[in-house]
Amino acid sequence: MGNITFKMFFLLTALLGYNFAMAQTGAPHTLRGESQVASVSLNWKSPAEAKTMQWHNDTPYNGVSGVSLNGEIPVLYIANRFDKDDLKEYKGSVIDAISFCNYSAVLEVSLLLYENDKVVREQKVNLENLKLKEMQTIKLDEPYTVRDDVELTVAAKFVHGTNLTFVGIMDRVPGVTGKGDLYSYDGKNWKNVVKGNFLVSAHIDIPAAGEPDGYNVYRGDTKVNTALLTEKTALLKDEPKGTYDYCVSAVYGDKEEKSFPLSLTNIPVEDARPIAVDVRAAVNGLNATLSWKSPILADKTLTWSNGEKGKAMGGTSGTVRKIWAVNAFSSDELASYADHKITAINVMLNSAVTEMRLVILENSKIVYSQQVSAEEIAALEVHKWAKMALTTPYVIDPSAELSYGYYVVHAADLFPGLLDSGPAISGACFISTSTAKSDFDTTVPSWTNIEAAANANWMLSADVEAQSEIKTPVVKDYTVYRDGVEVKSGITGLTYTEELAPGTYTYTVVANYTDGLSSKASASATATVELPAEYVRPTFTETDFDKGKLSLKWDVYTDLPMELKHYGEPKYKWGMTNDGKDVDLYVGAQFTKEELALYADYEITGVNLYLTDDVKELKVVLCSANKKILASKTATSIKTGEMFSVAFDEPVAVPVGSSIYVGYFVLFADGKEPIAADAGPRVTGGDMLSLDGTTWVAYSRIDAEFNSNFVVGAQVRLKGSQKAATTTLRKTAPVNNQMVPLERMSGRSFSDLKSATAFGVNGVVATRATDNKPTIKNFRVYCNGSLATETEDPEYTATLNYGKYEYAVSAVYTNGWESALSDTYTVEYKQPNLAPAPYGLSGTLENKNLTLTWQSPEAANEMNYQDKTSGSKAIGLTRSSGVYGYFVIAYDADDLVDQVGKYITHIKYSLSDVYLQTSAIAVFYDRNLVYEQEVDVKTLVAGENVVRLDKPVVIPAGHEVCVGYYVSHINGVKPNMTDEGPAVDGKGNLITTDGTTWRTLKSMNKDLDYNWRISAVLQDADKQAVTRAEEPATTYNLYIDGTLLKEGIQATNYTVENAADGSYTVTAVVGGVETAASNAVIVGVPTSIDKVEDGSVKAYYDSQLQKVVLPEVGTAYIYSVSGTLIKQVMNVEFVDMSDLPAGVYVVRGVLTSGEQMIKVLK
Known part of the structure; x- marks a missing residue:
């Protein structure tokens, strides 16, 4: 027996050792990479690392929150989506967990998996013991096996209070559009956030593996590395032309395990062609115009500058300031610079510097730097080019992103970085104010594109030499793609225009060359086409x-424009000359009393206009026919290249029986052309000018060939409307997009206008035809x-x-x-702010006789910590810009075990001063704001205020509940009332000013050891918290289904003989004032479904959520048992009944598949 045991021991040891060794090996995974001009860069994860499906980088940076739909608690879904190609690597793998960033303490989290648009897994998360502001991994109760014939979406659903803003968390890298950046408010209609990827991932169940000895990289079956790799990245140079499958193997001794392959297409250096640059989109009405510049072809000078001096930039902080200035080029832009080297960097500065280095960066890392000597710095002359030869010429790597430029240190108040006259080339020039490290080449500056701040490029260039004979490619034409689909080829110019429906579109351009080769797609440009103005809103x-x-x-005034105007689309830019002096004049449009007759019920709110160039001053005006200025407003924000509006401080009623002039005063430099005009034909009143804003002349009387209208009009709206009817103007060139070039129109001398105005001439022109x-x-x-x-x-x-x-x-x-x-x-x-209802109504039915008993309102159950027998204190906070905050009391879930399912119907709060700006009552679950109701400050009194909730709030199971109030007021007011303590610290004395950061009154000052005078009144309580003496003058009224059955009952009980089916409630009449209704007693409880035969899936009542769930979208009608229609909702999948009192209801759903009816006991 001992021998057998000994042998079995060795056998088991061998087997276990074998299994252990097997469990320690594994293949690399999550292989990612790209091929750039015959250089292949790869990165992967170790077999020992968790295998996940995700688009984010695991680093939280920013967040979004949900929205409240139909008054519900806000909901937010975030997701990463994987298409069929993405899933090939994971086919057959098992998702056993989902991870998400648990940043804020929300109410609920659920994890979901979708196949296409269908939910195939949904699991609610137990939030206990989860850490905040960290990724949390939750095991799935039912693992999921990945298929590659569907689209898979990994999602997290959050239910949270309106006080939380950082709920769905994203990283800070550009979003993988349509995959990593998805969010939704209903889990069905998904949107893209674009600016990041949401932190939600699927965890793949794989056997545990150890770290390998190293890695090998394979192109097909060919190993390409000579020595074993120890890093999880590889850069392969001069890869052969063609499409290949690359994979990485993990090496364990003499064994290798290979990753899933990655297919890449390699283009050799000689076949690479540079892309079109500075691609921009502009919008003019329904027309989107794409413009671009020719590719950069190999030349002796590499630069973005136009060589004309402009403004300057400098460091902004510290006594010793510094800037980095670089020109940046992508590898696709530099495709024709293979086998070239940079021999010198040319710099033009605007002011003196004390220290200077030349820098060259590859893929944002410094690869070359050169100290400029003190003698060279002293010899620099501002506004003159300085050629600085590189000690070692830099050979351009066509597979890398290249940036070159300089780093300088300078004195405060100087701006050494000189710019050209612009406009900026998109994504071309960058600035940084980062401090250089002592080991200079290890510095990683933080870069900012200068386009938005300066709309110009650095006065900076590089001398480039070819190292061999180079044949420069020749561009044949261009192909334009919209949203990845080719829309036009054979374009020989540098623009493309097309008419589109309203929406947002993404364009790219491909350059085609005479040798038959083409470039990669350019950088993208986005065009947003807005709804034309003629699509009038109701x-x-x-x-x-x-x-x-x-x-x-409502009505839609399609024949009555919401803007007074004579102009069409901008076409021309126009100006005046004034012998070298600035030009100041008024530009406008006249509207006759006949044109204004239809606008008798309207008011003018502001002026719409279009400027084509910068101006020195702008003011909009409205002038009457009798030369009176009715309104004016100086513009504080002036835009060029797009329609914009300037609103008057107060609207002006459209005058009846009189004409008006609408226009703007503009001051601009001599020779400038800032004024926009349309294509014509000119209409009467469309071309008005003035020197003083009161006496106007038609410009057509000065220039008989002028046949256009100035682009200026008036915003109008119906009197009493909250917003101008032209809230959203159609933009002709959105901000940051290139303006559609307008044609020049020759202008006259300013003296011609002065002469014409003196004579007060005017003219008559034809009216433009009405558009369809x-x-x-x-x-x-x-x-x-x-x-x-x-x-x-x-x-x-x-x-x-x-x-x-x-x-x-x-x-x-x-x-x-x-x-x-x-x-x-x-x-x-709002419900009438009635006093708390009779409490604890109950009934006994015997031989159809219903005996009801209840208690007086004073016996109602209250939640509070205050000592009602003590004196009171007045407390006020102070802030530099006014005081506001929530003042609440808190009850833990354990404190509320006996109250679960009951309703908060009233909140009481005491004030010592009612000099308030705003006030509201509030309820929080787990510090999530779930209910807030404004209170009219005029109704508040010094002392106790009792506010009835419009929608009673239920006490949920397993959640902390906070109740209280919100106030805002000026400094010096002390409205908040407390008892004299001692405080139930952390429960009776909570404060938050931002809704997320919580403190106690005592933590602010240990002497403030008090409780807020706050109470919450509960309906249908079993136990009383505070009982006060009953008022002797109280009587009661009895109702069935809201109809008065018996009035003036003296006792707290009553018997209804032969009681009919229905919902019985009681109110109290105290001192002649009737209270709210009590809880209900139900007679005749029907619980079965009377009619549900039209669909295979039945409607049902979810008692926990207090909703009737329909099997499909439809219209729902809610009736009382007596047949009275209580509520109707359309286009819904569920019916919220949480706002209805307890009782019996009939819900009828009208669905596409038929009708369903269900009786509900609530």
Whole structure:
């Protein structure tokens, strides 16, 4: 027996050792790379590292939050998406966990996996013990096996309070558009954030593996490295032309395990062709114009500068200041500079410097630097080129990004970095103010593109020499791609224009050469086409709300423009000469009393205009026919190259029976052409000029050949509207995009205008023909941001429950385009601020006789920590710019075990001073703001204030609940009232000013050992917290389904004989004032579904969420058991019933597949 045991021991040892060795090996994974001009760069992860599916870099940087739809608690989904090609590497792998960044303490987190658009895994996360501001990995209850025949989305869903802003966290690298940067508010309609990738990933279940001895890289079956690699990166030079599968193997002794292959296409240096540069998109109405510059072809000088001196830049901080200035080139831009070397860097400075180095960077790392001697620095002359030869010429690597330039140190108030006259080449020139390290070449500056700040390029160039005979390629034409699809080829010029539907489009350009080769795609440019002005939004004409009944009517004034104007699209730029002196004049348009007759109910809010060049001063004006200035406003922000608006401080009613002049005063340099004009033909009043803003002349009387209209008009809106009707102007060239070039129009001398004005001449011209106007198909009504209904009729009615509603309407035109939304109509349907209801209603049904018993309102259960028998203290905070904050009391989940399922119906808070700016009541779950209700400060009193919640808030299981109030006020006011303590610290004395950072009153000052005078009143409580003596004058009213059944009951019990089915409630009448209704007692409880036969999936009631869930989108009607329609909601998948009191309801769902009906006991 002992021998057998001994042998088995060795056998087991051998087997276990074998298994252990097997478990220690593994293949590299997550192989990524690119091929750039015959150079292949690869990076991968070790077999010992976790294998994940993600687009982010694991580093949190920024965040977004969810939005509240239809008054619900905000929800946010974030996701990384993988298409079929992405999934080939992972096919058959098992996702056993999902990771996300748990940055903020939210209410709920769920993890989801989607196949295409269908949820195939959804798992709620237990938030206990999770760390904040860190990645958290959650094991899936049901692992998922990856397929490569679907699109897979890995997502995290957050439910959070409105006080949280950093919920869905992203990194700071450019987003992998449509894959790493996805977010949604409903888990169905996804958007792109673009500026980063969200931190959510799928973890792949792989056997544990140890670190390998090293790595080998294979091109197909050929190993390309000679020595074993120890780093997880590889750079392969001079790779052969063609498409190859690259893989990496992990080496364990004499064994190798290979990664999933990565397919790359190599282009040799001789076949690489430079790309088009400075690609920009501009928009003019529905026309998008793409422009670009020719590729950089090998030359003796490499530069972005035009050689004309402009402004200058310098360091901004410290007594000793410094800047780095570089020209930057991508490898694709430098494709024709293979086998070239930089021999000198040429610099032109604007001021003296004390220290200087020449620098060259490859892929943002310094690869060459050269100290400039003190003698050379002393010899530098400002505004003159200085040639600085490189001690060692730098050979250009065509596979690397190249930057060259200088680093200088200079005195304060100097600006040594000289710029050219512009305009800037997109993404070409960069500046940094980083301090250089003592080991200079290890410095990693933080770069900023100078385009936005200066719109110019550095006065900086490099001398370049070819090292062999070079044949310069010749461009044949260009091909334009929109959203990755070819739209036009054979373009021989440097622009392309096309008409588009409203939307956002991404363009690239490919340069084609005479030798049959083509470049890679250029850098992209984005064009956003906005809805044309003729697609007018609706305007509410009648709005009525009374006792829950809403009625809206609207019209679309397609024949009545929301802008007074004579102009069309800008076409010309125009100016005047004035013998070297500045020109100051008024440019405008006249509108006759006949033209204004239709606008009797309108008011003018501002002026729309277009400038083509910089001006020194701008002011908009409105002048009456009797030479009176009705309104004026100096512009503080002046834009060029696009339509913009300047609003008056107060709107001006459109005058009846009189004409007006709308225009602007402009001051500009002699010879400038800042004024825009359209293509014509000229209309009466479209070309007005003035010297003083009151006496106007038509420019056509000065220049008979002038046949255009100045681009200037008036914003108008219906009187009483909240926003101007032209809230969103159609831009003709968005900011940061190149302006569509306007043609020059010859102007006259300023003296000609002075002479003409003296005579007061004017002219008559023909009226422009009316354009064809689009036709409306139907309207969309939105409530709280969600679609409520679509209708062909310009009206809408609804029955509303208590709450806040925001309605807006859009017009949908026959081509499918949707107008902007109308002004918002807001309804705040508040419950009467009734006193707390009778408490603890219960009933016993015997032989159809219902015996009801209850307690007086004074017996209601309250949540509070205050000592009501003590005196009170007045507390006020101070801030430099006014005081605001939430003052709350907190109850842990354990404190509320006996209260779960009950409702907070009233919040009481005591104030010592009511000199407030704003106030509200608030409820938090786990420090997430879930309910906030404004309180009219005029109704507040010094002492206790009792506020009824419009929508009672339930006490949830497993969550902390905070209740309290918000106030804002000026310094010096002390509105907050406390007891005299001692404080229940951390519960009775909480404060937050930003909604996320919490303190206690005692932590601010140990002597402030008090509790806030705050209470929350609960409905249907089992235990009483505070009981006070009953008022002797109290009587009670009994209701069934809201209808009075018995009035003036003296006792706290009553028997209803032969009780009908329904919902019974009781109110108290105290001193002649009726309270809110008690909880309900239900008679005749129907729990089964009466009719659910039209669909295979049935509607059901989720008692926890208090929602009826429909099997598909439809319209839902909620009735009381007596048949009264209580609520109607359209285009929904669920019906929220949390705002309804306890009782019996019938919910009827009208669906595409038929009707379903369900009875609900709530």
